[in-house]
Amino acid sequence: MAVLDILKLPDPRLKQVSGPVTAFDDALRRFIDDLEETRQDGPAAVGIAAPQVAVFQRVVIVDCSQTRKPVPNHGRLVLVNPEITHWEGYEPGREGCLSVPDYTGNVIRATRIHLEARDPQGAPLEFDMEGYEARAVQHEIDHLDGILFVDRVVSRRTDLFRRKVYQKGGKKSETTKNTKNTKG
Amino acid sequence: MNDKWWMLTLVGQDSPGIVAAVTSALAEAGITLGETSMLRLGGNFTVMMMVSGDTDEQALRSLLVPVLEARGLRLHIDPIEAELHQHLVPNVQVTVSGADRTGIVAQVTTALAEGGFNILDLESDLAGTPHEPVYIIQISGVSGEPIERIEERLAPVRESGVSVNVVPVEPYIG
Structure with a gap:
């Protein structure tokens, strides 16, 4: 077990897209142990993604069971090759990041998602998530795609001026006029 | 870097390009920015900018005079203590x-x-x-x-x- 170094902005490696995990072996599980130790080190984070420690594989950990006010959650989750297959609703919420110290900003995320992933042994996982936990997963999957929350920050004023827009597929949902990204 | 900081407050009729003109004048003089906030309030341009550099209040004002006059802006300068990298997080x-x-x-x-x-x-x-x-x-x-x-x-x-x-x-x- 080891605490790994966190990549910090403006390290260009944070923009790198991570590849899928293909070998569910002991090396993967040893890395996951280190990633979890790193998550809990220092100012403990709710979640962490492998590329934040310069390992460009699709692995994230989230644990939304320790919030000040309890939120719906599935406990500590190690998600390998996570994929959001459905998302709905939008709401702004404040986010920060181990890779962007001393900065928090508002980001619009889907309020409900359906998630498919693998566990560290390669077994399939499926979850319906909402709110804070759905936000956590969207933030971490962004890391796997080389996206930081600072790329998605919206102004406080933007939050006030919501309007109805029509999403792809004809589904009506509430979003803000400055939101280009509909995917987490 | 010099540790002395000032808060510049600029107010005037809004028009495109004010921030570019002000910050270019500062940058050309080697003045660095800290945290800033620009807002348009009722059609007025307003900005508050933390600035730092090897300068003094008089020199800061002098280097901005051309922009102030061209843009019809008013400037206020206060010496400040800078608390950086210590953001409080709202709850x-x-x-x-x-x-x-x-x-x-x-x-x-x-x-x-x-x-x-x-x-x-x-x-x-x-x-x-x-x-x-x-x-x-x-x-x-x-x-x-x-x-x-x-x-x-x-x-x-x-x-x-x-x-x-x-x-x-x-x-x-x-």
């Missing part, structure tokens, strides 16, 4: 909206202050129409009190017909 957000009347902000913020609420950020806006103006306030800050207690403090505001929403803010860190 409560209060949103207020209602028919416009004098004193809403005073009523809301007084109620919050009585509970020791530290406002980190406040924006208020006059929305609606000239005939039916609506006042909207968004406040975020740090409170040591539970949400329910803050709700109680703001109950008189709500009873006066203004919509008040108090929500806990827990930034997601990941």
Whole structure:
């Protein structure tokens, strides 16, 4: 077990897209142990993604069971090759990041998602998530795609001026006029 | 880097390119920026900028005079202490909206202050129409009190017909 170094902005490696995990072996599980130790080190984070420690594989950990006010959650989750297959609703919420110290900003995320992933042994996982936990997963999957929350920050004023827009597929949902990204 | 910091406040008629002109004049003189906030308030350009450099107040003003005159801006300069890389993180957000009347902000913020609420950020806006103006306030800050207690403090505001929403803010860190 080891605490790994966190990549910090403006390290260009944070923009790198991570590849899928293909070998569910002991090396993967040893890395996951280190990633979890790193998550809990220092100012403990709710979640962490492998590329934040310069390992460009699709692995994230989230644990939304320790919030000040309890939120719906599935406990500590190690998600390998996570994929959001459905998302709905939008709401702004404040986010920060181990890779962007001393900065928090508002980001619009889907309020409900359906998630498919693998566990560290390669077994399939499926979850319906909402709110804070759905936000956590969207933030971490962004890391796997080389996206930081600072790329998605919206102004406080933007939050006030919501309007109805029509999403792809004809589904009506509430979003803000400055939101280009509909995917987490 | 020089440790001396100033807060520049610039106000004037808004037009495109003011920020570029001001910051270019500063950059060319080797003046560095800290935290800044530009807002358009009722059609007026306003910006507050922390600046630092090997300079003094008189020199700062002199180097901005051409921009001030060309753009019709007024400048105010204060020496300040700079607290950087120590952001406080809000844990409560209060949103207020209602028919416009004098004193809403005073009523809301007084109620919050009585509970020791530290406002980190406040924006208020006059929305609606000239005939039916609506006042909207968004406040975020740090409170040591539970949400329910803050709700109680703001109950008189709500009873006066203004919509008040108090929500806990827990930034997601990941």
